[in-house]
Amino acid sequence: xxxNEEVPPPALSAQQPSxxxxxxxxxxxxxxxxxxxxxxxxxxxxNSCHSVIDVTDENYRIxxxxxxxxxxxxxxxxxxxRGKLKGEQWEVTGYIVRxxxxxxxxxxxxxxxxxxxxxxxxxxxxxxxxxxxxxxxxPAIDCAWSSRRHAELDGxxxxxxxxxxxxxxxVLGEFYWRIEAEQKVEMEDYICPPEMLSSERxxxxxxxxxxxxxxxxxxxxxxxxxxxELPQQQGIAAxxxxxxxxxxxxxxxxxxxxxxxxxxxxxxxxxxxxNKSVFKEGYPYIPNSKSTQTLxxxxxxxxxxxxxxxxxxxxxxxxxxxxxxxxxxxxxxxGEVYPFERTVEYYFGVDGGESWSEGSTVNQILFxxxxxxxxxxNLDFESGSFKDLASRTFFVMVxxxxxxxxxxxxxxxxxxxxxxxxxxxxxxxxxxxxxDSDYSPxxxxxx
Amino acid sequence: xxxxxxxxxxxxxxxxxxxxxxxxxxxxxGAAAPSKSTGPCIYHx
Numbered sequence: 001x002x003x004n005e006e007v008p009p010p011a012l013s014a015q016q017p018s019x020x021x022x023x024x025x026x027x028x029x030x031x032x033x034x035x036x037x038x039x040x041x042x043x044x045x046x047n048s049c050h051s052v053i054d055v056t057d058e059n060y061r062i063x064x065x066x067x068x069x070x071x072x073x074x075x076x077x078x079x080x081x082r083g084k085l086k087g088e089q090w091e092v093t094g095y096i097v098r099x100x101x102x103x104x105x106x107x108x109x110x111x112x113x114x115x116x117x118x119x120x121x122x123x124x125x126x127x128x129x130x131x132x133x134x135x136x137x138x139p140a141i142d143c144a145w146s147s148r149r150h151a152e153l154d155g156x157x158x159x160x161x162x163x164x165x166x167x168x169x170x171v172l173g174e175f176y177w178r179i180e181a182e183q184k185v186e187m188e189d190y191i192c193p194p195e196m197l198s199s200e201r202x203x204x205x206x207x208x209x210x211x212x213x214x215x216x217x218x219x220x221x222x223x224x225x226x227x228x229e230l231p232q233q234q235g236i237a238a239x240x241x242x243x244x245x246x247x248x249x250x251x252x253x254x255x256x257x258x259x260x261x262x263x264x265x266x267x268x269x270x271x272x273x274x275n276k277s278v279f280k281e282g283y284p285y286i287p288n289s290k291s292t293q294t295l296x297x298x299x300x301x302x303x304x305x306x307x308x309x310x311x312x313x314x315x316x317x318x319x320x321x322x323x324x325x326x327x328x329x330x331x332x333x334x335g336e337v338y339p340f341e342r343t344v345e346y347y348f349g350v351d352g353g354e355s356w357s358e359g360s361t362v363n364q365i366l367f368x369x370x371x372x373x374x375x376x377x378n379l380d381f382e383s384g385s386f387k388d389l390a391s392r393t394f395f396v397m398v399x400x401x402x403x404x405x406x407x408x409x410x411x412x413x414x415x416x417x418x419x420x421x422x423x424x425x426x427x428x429x430x431x432x433x434x435x436d437s438d439y440s441p442x443x444x445x446x447x
Numbered sequence: 448x449x450x451x452x453x454x455x456x457x458x459x460x461x462x463x464x465x466x467x468x469x470x471x472x473x474x475x476x477g478a479a480a481p482s483k484s485t486g487p488c489i490y491h492x
Contacts, residue, residue: 250449258456262463269467307470369471401470410474411463418452 026051027060036080036093037113041174045094052171052179063179073097073170076124076230077110083222085122085131085214090114092122092223094173101165101184111175119176122219123211127230128237129219130196130211138208139190139197148441151190151197153210158190158197161238161437166200189238196239213239236433244426248419255419262411270403278302279377279398284391285323287383297377299332300398305372307401312364314395315344318383323394325381329367332374340365344394345384366404 022038025031031048035041035055043063044053050072052063075095077083082091094111107125114120121132139153149160167184186201194213199206220227279300285293302309315323322345329338342365348357377396427442434440466473 247448251452254449254453254456258460261460265460265464265467304470308472309470366472368475369469404467404470404472406475407463407466407473411459415456415459418448418455422448 022055024053024055024060027053027062028065035174036091037115037174040113040176041093042177043179044174045172045179047172050170050172054178055174073108073172075108075110075172077122077219077223077225079173081223083219083224085112085120085218085222088114088117090120090122090222092173094175095171096168097170098166099169100187101167103164106169111173121209124231125237126235127216127233128240129214129216130237130239131214132198132209132211134207134209138206148439149190153197156192156195158192158195159441160188160439161191161196161434162189162439163187191239193239193245194241211239213237213241235436236429238433238436240433242426242429242433244422244429248422248426251419251422255416258415259412262408262415266405266408273403274304274307274401275403276303276400277397278400280395282393282395283379284393285381285383286391287317287321287389288385289382292380292382294378294380297379297396299374299376301374302370302372302400304401306369307372308404309367309370310364310397310399310402311340311342311367311377312362312397312399313342313344314362314397315392316361316395317392318344318346318361320347320349321345321384323381323383325379327377327379327381329370330376330378331371332376334373338367338370340367366402368404 020038022035024033026033026046026049028051029046029049031046033044033046035044038055042054042056044055046053049065051065054061054063077092079092079095082089090112092110093113096109097106098109099106107123110122112120112122123130123132137153139151142150142152151158164187165184166187167182171179188199190197196211198209198211216230216233217227220230279297281297283295311329313325322343324343326341342363344361344363346359346361348355431442434442462473
């Protein structure tokens with residue numbers, strides 16, 4: 001988008017170019033050249049010899065001859081083609097091929113004209129298209145961190161994506177500024193998908209433009225082209241809108257709602273849980289006994305038609321040893337049995353001057369959804385080696401409707417699967433986008 | 448995708464509330480699992 005002097009408002013008569021076309025002969029090769037919009041055109045390029053002619057000069061001075069130093073490029077959209085983009089009719093009047101001097105990456109720029117709306121640009125890079133409008137405002141540049149520079153315009157933040165020097169490789173058509181030989185500009189691109197702010201700086205001026213990413217099929221439809229006539233898309237464009245970022249935005253908001261809802265439900269159940277002790281009894285056991293000892297507890301009643309139940313074993317004398325119990329919770333009326341096994345083990349010592357411990361003197365089991373009624377426990381138990389063989393006591397405690405966090409964490413896990421997946425996809429999309437930039441926020445310091 | 452997530456999220460919340468009210472663990476891999484003693488040497492060999 002070079003040469004962006006203020007464009008004079010075009011004459012209304014230019015709407016009917018057939019009536020105002022100016023014809024001249026090329027000063028260099030004599031070929032006929034027609035200038036469709038003489039009111040606003042300053043430079044025209046000869047189709048035959050690619051001489052750049054100053055049409056404001058009465059002798060049609062040749063400014064430069066592109067074909068001498070560059071190859072001939074063919075525009076994908078022919079000059080003079082008209083198409084409707086963004087609700088307005090545009091005619092392609094100029095074509096420029098530019099190149100980044102450092103990377104040698106080239107891109108195409110098509111100059112569009114509408115007598116009522118002036119000039120716009122249509123740029124194509126790796127099959128990605130942008131509709132570009134020059135702007136009069138100068139965005140504010142924040143250079144707080146040199147590597148994370150950004151521009152601000154209308155409250156939007158645009159991150160620096162590219163800076164470099166661009167040169168003009170090839171030019172065709174008519175233009176509203178004087179094209180100079182080997183014109184080069186310092187460029188900066190700042191992105192906020194699907195928009196991009198670009199600045200072009202030369203010795204005389206700084207020109208800002210605002211680009212909007214448009215789909216290639218929109219371009220094909222506008223200029224009546226087949227999609228296979230347009231270059232195939234490669235990679236992700238700097239300002240291409242990520243399909244995942246919009247999803248991530250919606251889904252992350254929903255996740256917050258679900259997180260709050262699950263937490264509120266969990267707190268509600270924890271606060272209102274009865275956590276009622278329904279049975280507590282101590283029983284003697286003889287350590288190191290070779291045979292299994294057995295007992296049956298007294299009957300206890302469980303209220304509530306359905307709730308969880310916790311059976312806890314407390315064996316305070318377990319010390320560098322173990323206590324094992326297998327048993328069953330039996331419904332006194334129906335005979336329904338809930339078998340279980342639990343071991344209480346507790347070890348400790350000093351190793352290399354450091355003390356360690358492992359296990360606990362208590363262990364419990366949680367039965368989920370136990371119907372109400374009368375129950376008792378059948379217990380078989382045995383124990384490991386103890387220092388002395390005196391009779392010890394272990395305690396069995398049964399609690400009804402205890403607070404439980406397992407469901408909460410499982411539900412939180414399930415409700416987080418889609419957000420995590422979306423975040424990963426969104427991030428990998430952005431990483432791929434920024435892989436073409438020297439200013440990637442995702443690059444490690446070693447890159 | 449957001450709609451699918453909204454529907455599945457609501458379903459999970461309803462399931463969670465129902466399961467918690469019933470004292471039922473949605474996933475309960477180790478509640479009644481055997482826990483026979485392994486002895487100390489396994490941990491501190």
